[in-house]
Amino acid sequence: MKIIKIGLTIAFTIIIISQLMSGKEPEKILIKAEQSSNNLNSAIFIKRDIDTKGTEKNETIEKYYISWGKEVRFQNLKYRIEDNFGTIVTYDGSIWKFKDVKNQKILFSDDMAEIASLTDELLFYVQSFLKDPNLTGDLIKGIDFKYLGEQNVENVPCDVVSYTIPKPKFFQDGDLKKKYFIGTKDGIIRKIEFEIYKDTALTETVVSYFTFSSINQDIDSNVFTLPLLDGYTEERYSQTQDEEEITLKVGEQAPDWTLLDSYGNKHSLNDYKGKIVLIDFWATWCKWCIKAIPKLQSIHQNFSNDVVVLGISCNEKKEANPVKFLKDNGGTYTVLLNGENIVDDYGITGYPTTFLIGKDGKILWSYTGYDPQLEEKIIDIINQNK
Missing domain, CATH: 3.40.30.10 (Glutaredoxin)
Incomplete structure (x- = not known):
């Protein structure tokens, strides 16, 4: 009898868990993530990208300090980006600086058009997934939305959602499969997995991790400036x-x-x-x-x-x-x-x-x-x- 009761208890538990899982709609989780991203005003985080194609694997690690203020794009933006090659880029709202390790120079610019162009290139990926992810656009283009349950990403409980974008603009001979790991409490994206297919064959996988040490907290303004370093000279960045x-x-x-x-x-x-x-x-x-x-x-x-x-x-x-x-x-x-x-x-x-x-x-x-x-x-x- 005890064995039967234990079996019934396990079966009942599985049914309850399944019902709870099925109660979470992937579309609503994505909408929540987009709303949370719109409320992301500042963050300090490490971004780790792993790009795998066949037997080749390329990994990059960067640390970001970003303050967006209340704007999605450029108006109140400040940032600092550090990579594992020693490069540092800063923007304090008026002056853009770049640590040129090879030539031991600090390049700077106060030309706003030039800064906007440089910033778009540097932050396109980060802003498109953390501050302005356009997940509602994916809800229109995507198919096969699934809720895959909860999973921890570096000790943060996340809801996992997957879906497919059929033949997107730049992959028209195949599909793009996306998987988002979204914080269950705050709705912030912690991990993204892309699978790129050509016809039906998997050709490339890109995984991005976002490890936050600060969200929507004040960041010391000194972080966004780059002082002249020992042995370095300062020079205006310009294109003739x-x-x-x-x-x-x-x-x-x-x-x-x-x-x-x-x-x-x-x-x-x-x-x-x-x-x-x-x-x-x-x-x-x-x-x-x-x-x-x-x-x-x-x-x-x-x-x-x-x-x-x-x-x-x-x-x-x-x-x-x-x-x-x-x-x-x-x-x-x-x-x-x-x-x-x-x-x-x-x-x-x-x-x-x-x-x-x-x-x-x-x-x-x-x-x-x-x-x-x-x-x-x-x-x-x-x-x-x-």
Whole structure:
């Protein structure tokens, strides 16, 4: 009889738990998360990203101090971003500063248009998921919404919700599956998992963790300033012309060049006429360049018959080994050295800068900076110009 009673108790408990779980609607949890994000006025947190594609894994860690005030975007924004390479970026509401570790300079700007552009690039990912996630938009586009129960993320109880965005704009040959881990009490997003599919095959997984040490508490204003450091000089950050005026335009003939690889072999752009050439001007000390490596490697592997991928290393220290560095970060495409000798010909204003050059040697596309959708945009242009 005791065994029967225990069995009935367990069965009854399972039924109750199932009912409780089914009582939580994923759509309502997502709406709560969006409402909570709109009330997020300040935060200190560590963001850890793990990007896995096949056997390749790329991990980045950054610490953020952000005060949004009551505005979603820029008006009352202040921030400080630190990464594991020693880079620091600050904005105190009027002055933007950047710690250039390689050149031991503190770059600064008080040009609001320039600061807004720099800020959009730096904080796009963070603001789009923590401050302005547009989850209600996903409710319109998404399918197969599921509540997967509760799970702790670094000791914080979270409701787990999953759903699928069929053939989104930049993944039209597959689906994007999303999973959100949302604090059960405060509705703040603690973890995000993206699974990117091509047809029905899983091609890439991106996992982001947000570990908060402060939410909606005052942050010392000194955090948002960057004093002059010992051994550093201070210099105004500027671009002598707009990027569109400096960078080669689509349709222009790409300047020829000759550079050496690590074996001393000469490579010229003209050697690759008749093929599409993807050139990435990069550096081992550039964190955005490192984030782009897995995406460029994927193109190198999947389009080897149609596209030549070249990583042109620039402004490296003497002890740097770009070839080994690329290999250690999962890249196997060709590395060419001393690219600083040709950056003026291409109007390079920052790293990474990527060019896609057509079979006729003319510019098909170019971009400066890191874009999470970089691979998809390049593939789209490649497919149009094969």
